[in-house]
Amino acid sequence: MKILDWYILKRYLGTFITMLLLFIPIGITVNLAEKIDKMLANEVPFSEVAIYYLNFTIYFANLLFPLFLFLSVIWFTSKLANNTEVIAFLSSGVSFYRFLRPYIIGATIVCVGAYILGTYLAPAASRGFNEFSYEYLKNNRDARETSNVYRQINDNDYIYVSRFTPSTRMGQNFTLEHFEDNTLQYKIQARSIVYMPEDSVYRLNQYKKRIVGKEGDILISEPKVDTTFSFDLEDLTPLEYIAETLTTPRLREFIAKEKARGSSAINRYEVVLYKRFSLPVSAYILTIIAVAVSSMKRRGGMGINLALGISLAFIFIFFDKVFGTISEQSDFSPMVAVWLPNLLFGILAVYLLNYAKR
Template sequence: MLTIIDKYILKRYLATFSAMLLMFIPIGIIIDVSEKINFMIENKIPFFDIAVYYYNFTIYFANNLFPIFLFLSIIWFTSKLANNTEIIAILSSGISFTRFLRPFIIGASIVSLFVLFLGFSIVPAANEGFNNFRYTYLKTGGKELMRGDNTDVYRQISSNEFLYVNSFNTESKVAFNFVLEKFDKEKLVSKITASRIKWNPKDSTYTMYDYSKRTVGEFGDKIEKASEKNAKFSFELEDLTPVVYIAETLSLNKLYRFIDKEKKRGSSNINVYLVVLYKKYSVPVSAFILTVIAVSVSSMKRRGGMGMNLTIGIAVAFGFVFFDKIFGTLAEKSTFSPLIAVWFPNIVFGILAIFLLRNAKR
C-alpha cells in the first residue's frame, strides 16, 4: 500500500523524467534540423519523408539516451528534496533509507517495463525508418553502405550446404561467380556453378547463366551444363549481405530466429546481432542501478548545493555511457564475449550503487 509520501515521490519521479524527455528531445531535433536543413532543401526531400524521419528520430533518440535522462531527472528532483530538508524530515519520522527508496524502485520498475515494451515492439520499426532515411538521403553511396561487405561472400546455408559468390549487386540483385556445394558428412555430393545468378522476385526463382552442375557418383561423375537455367533455392540473395543495422529493426521473436539462422550460416557479424539482443534486456535493468546511484548521491545536502550533485551526476551518467559504448564496440569488433560486454557496465555500476547506498545509509 502506497503512503502519501510514496505517491508524492513517485509522482515527482515520473513527472521530472517526462519533463526531461520533453525538454531535451526538441533540443535534439533542433540541432539535427540545423545540421541537415540545407541538404534537405537542396535535394528536395519530400516533407512527408522528413516528418516520418523525425518521428522515428524522437523514438531512436529517447531510447538511446533514456539512461542519462532518467539519471539526471532523479538527481534534479532528489537534490531539491534534500535542499528543502524534506529528506531529513522523512528520515526523522522513523522511515529507514531503504524504505525511503521504495517509491524510487517502483518508478524505476514502471520506466523499465515501458522501455522493455518499446524495445520489443516500437523501437525496431523506428530504428528501421531512422536508418533507412539516413542511408537513402544523407550518406554518399548510402544504399551500398547499408549493406555489409558484399564481396567474396561465403556462407553455410544449411547443415550440409555451402554457398559462395564473388560479389553481389544489391540494386540489380545479381551475384557473380556463384558456387553451391552440397556435402554428405565430409564427402562432396554435388556442386553447382554459374558465372552469375539473378533473383526473379515475381516467381521467387533464380536464373543462372553459364550453368554447370557436377553430381558425384560412385562409378563416375555426372555433368550437366546449360547457358541459362531457372531454379528455386531455399535462400534469398539478400540474405548474403543483410543491412548493417538489420538486428536493430527486428522484433524480439524475429531477432531470435534471425540470430539462430545466422549462427547456422557461420555469420561473421553474429557478435553485432548478439549485442543488440542482450541490450534489450540490460538497458531496462540499468534504470534500477542508475536510480539507486542517483538517490544515494543526491540525497545528502552538500555545500555546493544542486550544482554539485548535478556535476557528480553528469560525470557518472557519461561514465556509464562511455563504458557501454566501449565494451559494445569491443564485442562487435573482436572475439570478446557479447554477453559480458553488454552486462559489464551494469555489473560495475551495480557495485558502485551498493557502495554508495551503504554510504548514504550512514
C-alpha cells in the same frame, strides 16, 4: 502506498517525462540543422520528414533514456535535499531503505516501459529512421556485407559468392554445394547469379554442375540457366542495422538462422539482443546511484550533484559503447560486454548506498 510514496513517485515520473520532453526537441533541432541541406537537395516530401522525426523521437528516447532518467532523479532529489525534505523524512523515523522504496517502484515502471519500447516500438522506429537515412542522407546506400559471402542455407546446402551488389541483386563467382551424410552430392558453379523479379527465378551465367557419382562424376555445362532456389540472395547479406529493426522474438530467430549460415556479424546482433534486457535493468542501478549521490545536502548545492551525476552518466555510456564495440569487432563475449557496465555500476551503487545510509 503512503503519502510519502506518492509524493516521491509523482516527482520521479514527472521529472523524467519532463526531461524527455525538453531534450527530444533539442535533439530534433540539432539533427534538422545538420540534415536540412540534404533534405532540400533531395526534395524530400514533408510527410516523409514528419514520419522520420517521429521515428527519430522514439529511437532517440530508447537510446538515451538511461541518461535522462539519471539526470531527472538527481535533479528532483537534489531539490528535496536542498529543501531539507530528505532530512525531515529520515528524522521522522523513516529508514533510508524505506525512503528508497518509491524510487524502486518508479524504476520498475520505467523498466517495464523501456522493455516494451525496446522490444516492439523501437525496432519499427529504427527501421524507418535508418531507411530514411540511407535513402536521403547518406552517400553509401548499400550498408551490407558484400565481399566473400559464405552461408549455410540449411542442413545440407552451402553457398558462396565473392561479391554481392544489393542494388542489382547480383552475386559474382557463385558456388552451391549440396551434402548428404557429410558427403558431397553435387556442386553448382556460375560466373554470376542474378535474381530476376519479373519471373521469380535466378539466372546463372556460365553455369556448371558437377554430380558426384560412385563410378564417375557427371559434368553439365550451359551458357545460361534460369532456376529457383530456396533462399533469397538479398537476405544472405543483411543490412548492418537489421538487428535493431526486429522485435525480440524475431531477432532470436534471426540470430539462430545467421549462426547456421556462418555469419561473421553474430556478435553485433547479440549485442543488440542483450542490450534490450540490460538497459531496462540499468534503470534500477542508475536510480540507486542518483539517490545516493543527491540525497545529501552539499555546500555547492544542486550544481555539485548535477556535475557529479553527469560525469557518472557519461562514464556509464562510455563503458557501454566501448565494451559493445569491442565485442562487435572481436571474439569478446557479447553477454559479458553488455552486462559488464551494469555489474561495475551495480557495485558502485551498493557502495554509494551504504555511504549515503551512514
